[in-house]
Amino acid sequence: CRCCLQAPKARMVIAAVVCHSGSRGVNLSRLSLGVEINEPTTSNWTSGTSVKFEHIRPVNNDGRSISRDHDGFPLTCSGNLHDNMIILKQESGYADVKDNSFLRVNFQMEQGLPLVPKSLTFNRVKCTVSKGIKLGPTFLVTSLTGGSIVGDMAPYQAFAIGGLGSVRGYGEGAVGSGRLCLIGNCEYTVPLAKNLEGSLFMDRGSDLGSARHVPGNPALRQGKPGFGVGFGYGVHFNTDIGQIRVDYAMNAFSCKTFYFSINSGGAGS
Structure with missing residues (x-):
């Protein structure tokens, strides 16, 4: 009935963040101002829309603005000390959780709008599908993530492949950074x-x-292979605050890495 319908919830978001990339002394100072609208949740679906203005400025470790990297290539799309963009973002999620299995889908699309001078115009899409199946006392989880970006872009907008939550056994973004990405994960829990x-x-x-196709081709200059495989094992402790994970991974070059993380979603998330 109409009286049971819930109105969308809106909130204003203001954020100023400095992201330390650790990539040869290049960091990002990001100022965001926008509005988020969350649609009422149905039984399996969630949806949200946001519009935000972003001012992004590359800085060195001393906090000074820079426009080029150590090799002399531009760090911004505009070629100046900063990029401005107005982004319309749509995010939808689907979750079907049962006693012996689950299916989760997350879809994100960002559209850069040419509403201010020299603003970036682009379309960025990312989708993740995860499937979990209980096999007796054990559990098998597989996931597939794909992404694409077309139009204007700066090097910092490329999909970073490698690291925890991506391809374990590699450093953050050490596998590659491109306009496209495809990542597959499989985990068997006992x-x-x-x-x-x-x-x-x-x-x-x-x-x-x-x-x-990324401006300046930073992945090639940094020796990233563009493809990577990692495998390993781990132990997970399920606690009241979430799942504490310790993972040990090895990559295709026999480099070994330990990861420690806390998953607030708990087991099977």
């Missing part, structure tokens, strides 16, 4: 004791040959 699990996993990721 209970070891009460609130304790062990897991085996394999991750794969690729920029699908799109690194050369």
